[in-house]
Amino acid sequence: MKYLLFLGCVIPYRVQSYEISARKVLGELGIELVDMPTYNCCGFPIEAISYEARLMLAARNLCIAEEQGLDIITLCPGCAETLHHTNVELKEDEELRNTVNERLSEVGLEFKGKINVKHFARMLVEDFGVEKIKDRVVRPLEKFVVAQHTGCHIARPKKLMQFEDPENPTALKKLIEATGATCLSYEDEAQCCGGPVSGIDREIPIQLVGDKLKRVKGVGAQALITICPYCHLMYEGMQPLAERKLGEKLRIPVIHYPQLLGLAMGMSPEELALNMLKIKPTQLLEKI
Amino acid sequence: MDEREASTVVMAKNTGRSGLAVEKLRQILSEDSSIWRCSICFTCLDVCPRDAEFTEFMIALRNLAALQGIVPTVYREQGSAILETGLAFKIPESRVKMRERYGLPPLPRVDAEPVRRLLESVDFDKLIQRGEKK
Numbered sequence: 001m002k003y004l005l006f007l008g009c010v011i012p013y014r015v016q017s018y019e020i021s022a023r024k025v026l027g028e029l030g031i032e033l034v035d036m037p038t039y040n041c042c043g044f045p046i047e048a049i050s051y052e053a054r055l056m057l058a059a060r061n062l063c064i065a066e067e068q069g070l071d072i073i074t075l076c077p078g079c080a081e082t083l084h085h086t087n088v089e090l091k092e093d094e095e096l097r098n099t100v101n102e103r104l105s106e107v108g109l110e111f112k113g114k115i116n117v118k119h120f121a122r123m124l125v126e127d128f129g130v131e132k133i134k135d136r137v138v139r140p141l142e143k144f145v146v147a148q149h150t151g152c153h154i155a156r157p158k159k160l161m162q163f164e165d166p167e168n169p170t171a172l173k174k175l176i177e178a179t180g181a182t183c184l185s186y187e188d189e190a191q192c193c194g195g196p197v198s199g200i201d202r203e204i205p206i207q208l209v210g211d212k213l214k215r216v217k218g219v220g221a222q223a224l225i226t227i228c229p230y231c232h233l234m235y236e237g238m239q240p241l242a243e244r245k246l247g248e249k250l251r252i253p254v255i256h257y258p259q260l261l262g263l264a265m266g267m268s269p270e271e272l273a274l275n276m277l278k279i280k281p282t283q284l285l286e287k288i
Numbered sequence: 289m290d291e292r293e294a295s296t297v298v299m300a301k302n303t304g305r306s307g308l309a310v311e312k313l314r315q316i317l318s319e320d321s322s323i324w325r326c327s328i329c330f331t332c333l334d335v336c337p338r339d340a341e342f343t344e345f346m347i348a349l350r351n352l353a354a355l356q357g358i359v360p361t362v363y364r365e366q367g368s369a370i371l372e373t374g375l376a377f378k379i380p381e382s383r384v385k386m387r388e389r390y391g392l393p394p395l396p397r398v399d400a401e402p403v404r405r406l407l408e409s410v411d412f413d414k415l416i417q418r419g420e421k422k
């Protein structure tokens with residue numbers, strides 16, 4: 001299996017632990033990752049103010065991937081949703097495709113519609129297979145009791161993404177259980193982290209983060225597992241502010257799924273950059 | 289009446305009302321409107337029993353506000369960063385250098401020039417500049 005890795009902006013900017021662990025684990029699973037020869041922002045951050053700008057940014061990335069002849073996988077669900085959305089729009093709407101191609105020709109590119117885009121967690125479930133992941137587990141995390149946060153864009157909008165039921169997400173749960181860990185259910189698992197509006201009003205994610213982490217803690221989970229850099233930044237970075245607002249300690253470590261899987265595959269916490277997390281999962285790591 | 293006011297009035301007229309409608313539209317397209325509080329999570333779009341695709345309206349209304357020069361700071365900053373560097377955040381040189389220490393391959397090349405040209409083809413640069421004048 002070979003994919004083009006689309007890194008996006010926020011991961012190289014400030015979520016290195018995610019990239020380090022994802023590259024290690026996917027490599028170890030035998031999934032070859034080729035870096036984009038060149039790329040740009042997927043377009044998600046500015047779609048709110050310009051649909052057309054999003055279209056052009058995403059289209060350029062798709063064209064570059066087509067030239068490599070490889071499907072894209074992303075670590076960020078926002079990138080996956082935006083690139084997939086644009087890919088579908090351009091494949092299905094000939095008029096739009098012609099307009100966009102006219103502009104792309106100015107920079108020597110053409111959209112042909114030859115590749116697909118997926119988030120890596122979806123690729124693991126649909127293309128690699130949960131059973132095959134179980135085969136690679138050498139150190140089942142039987143004493144780990146965690147909860148999942150799937151995030152919005154891997155399955156929403158439902159009609160566009162055609163993946164799982166976004167109200168009742170199960171893919172990440174299956175991936176977590178494959179490591180031997182217990183994944184607890186809690187109320188309203190599908191609630192958004194509020195990340196995309198943090199730049200407009202920080203109180204929104206602070207409120208949402210406190211809300212969700214209280215429920216996560218309430219059922220007895222020792223960590224929250226994420227598959228999105230923004231969700232991770234919210235639940236980890238905003239947690240102290242949420243604690244202050246709630247007037248109580250939460251101290252829930254927020255762990256990237258590849259870090260969890262890597263532990264189960266026998267890798268060391270350092271190799272998986274677990275030491276780079278702000279809320280140290282010290283107690284959890286003692287259970288290995 | 290400036291360009292922004294004029295287009296709001298035209299839109300209001302097209303809705304068949306004036307007065308209240310103009311005021312309402314002005315509010316909806318302003319910087320402190322609740323349209324900017326939507327996190328584009330698509331929850332409402334997915335649960336709507338009539339397939340009204342409400343999130344798309346939120347995006348369209350913000351696009352409309354931006355065309356009238358209303359661009360909240362966070363979008364202006366990210367928009368300028370993309371025009372300048374191709375990415376939504378300016379990644380400090382120190383971060384790029386740290387990659388080697390972490391055993392990460394170099395960051396793929398980002399060619400800002402073609403990105404900027406593509407964005408200029410849809411007048412995104414003007415959108416950001418107009419937002420700055422405020």
Ligand code: SF4
Nearest residue numbers: 326327328329330332
């Ligand atoms: S997409 Fe809909 S449900 Fe989500 S924040 Fe925006 S308006 Fe609210």
